[in-house]
Amino acid sequence: MNQEASVGRAAPLAAKSEPQVVLDGVGKSFGTAARARTEVLRDMSLEVREGEFVSLLGPSGCGKTTVLRLVDGLLAPDAGRVTVFGGDPTPGPELGFVFQSFRLIPWFTVRGNVEFALAPTGLSRAEKRERAERYIELVGLRRFAEAHPHELSGGMSQRVALARALVTEPRVLLMDEPFASIDAQTRELMQAELMRLWSSSGATVLFVTHSVDEAILLSDRIALMGPRPGRVLENIEVEGLPRPRWSYDVRSRPEFVDLRRRLWERIRQLVLEDPESDFFGRGTSREAQ
Ligand SMILES: Nc1ncnc2c1ncn2[C@@H]1O[C@H](COP(=O)(O)OP(=O)(O)OP(=O)(O)O)[C@@H](O)[C@H]1O
Numbered sequence: 001m002n003q004e005a006s007v008g009r010a011a012p013l014a015a016k017s018e019p020q021v022v023l024d025g026v027g028k029s030f031g032t033a034a035r036a037r038t039e040v041l042r043d044m045s046l047e048v049r050e051g052e053f054v055s056l057l058g059p060s061g062c063g064k065t066t067v068l069r070l071v072d073g074l075l076a077p078d079a080g081r082v083t084v085f086g087g088d089p090t091p092g093p094e095l096g097f098v099f100q101s102f103r104l105i106p107w108f109t110v111r112g113n114v115e116f117a118l119a120p121t122g123l124s125r126a127e128k129r130e131r132a133e134r135y136i137e138l139v140g141l142r143r144f145a146e147a148h149p150h151e152l153s154g155g156m157s158q159r160v161a162l163a164r165a166l167v168t169e170p171r172v173l174l175m176d177e178p179f180a181s182i183d184a185q186t187r188e189l190m191q192a193e194l195m196r197l198w199s200s201s202g203a204t205v206l207f208v209t210h211s212v213d214e215a216i217l218l219s220d221r222i223a224l225m226g227p228r229p230g231r232v233l234e235n236i237e238v239e240g241l242p243r244p245r246w247s248y249d250v251r252s253r254p255e256f257v258d259l260r261r262r263l264w265e266r267i268r269q270l271v272l273e274d275p276e277s278d279f280f281g282r283g284t285s286r287e288a289q
């Protein structure tokens with residue numbers, strides 16, 4: 001395990017590809033001098049190469065969502081630089097974002113919500129409809145295409161959000177705890193589906209999760225963040241778990257068990273170093289057992 005953030009030390013397979021998302025010494029604070037100022041990120045550096053799957057793992061409030069919003073161009077950094085595809089980040093169909101809150105449009109149906117993401121593309125009406133149908137089917141909501149968000153459960157809403165992000169077939173996919181509110185069984189199915197999609201699309205994924213197991217299962221590399229002001233403390237390669245990982249019982253492999261143990265040791269260490277830390281917030285403590 002690397003002791004320091006090792007920007008650029010990507011997995012061997014991805015080593016040849018270009019960096020597609022780069023955060024270089026990024027700082028970000030919210031608030032003003034008059035209102036309480038919160039320094040969320042300090043000297044945050046991260047590099048995600050084309051086609052790489054990287055998970056951000058860190059305590060609640062350490063700035064994970066903020067990182068995704070910086071990459072999407074929804075926020076600007078106070079210090080350092082964020083580049084996507086070699087330039088300034090701009091929201092658009094090449095960047096798919098699955099938000100932590102679903103952000104569905106309440107007066108649109110499921111189909112309308114998914115099709116809406118295709119508005120800025122040059123696709124014809126029929127193509128939009130066909131594409132939306134395909135992704136609604138993929139997330140298992142075909143029978144609910146005409147339903148409105150208030151008629152959906154939390155897990156179903158999250159699946160609509162996922163379909164909406166995937167439907168533009170983005171080159172970079174930003175996912176903010178996309179499976180957090182989905183039941184365990186559907187979650188496993190969706191994880192496998194995401195791995196399939198990712199392997200066939202070649203998209204670059206920056207994935208936020210509180211789950212150590214989920215991070216290991218899905219990622220090429222895990223970027224472990226420390227408590228606020230957040231930054232990447234370590235980049236941990238997921239090694240010895242060949243893909244496709246849906247084709248065998250990954251969780252029972254000694255490499256998986258060993259990496260999980262190492263990660264938890266490191267997380268415990270971080271908690272001990274910072275008694276204020278909320279590392280065991282939401283979900284993680286259950287998995288520690
Ligand atoms: N627009 C904003 N204005 C003021 N403070 C903000 C804003 N967005 C985020 N923050 C603060 O920044 C900190 C980091 O927030 P962020 O949502 O990035 O954390 P996170 O790591 O995603 O947490 P969680 O795991 O709980 O989702 C929090 O203290 C939050 O209150």
Ligand SMILES: [Mg+2]
Binds near residue numbers: 065
């Ligand atoms: Mg968040």
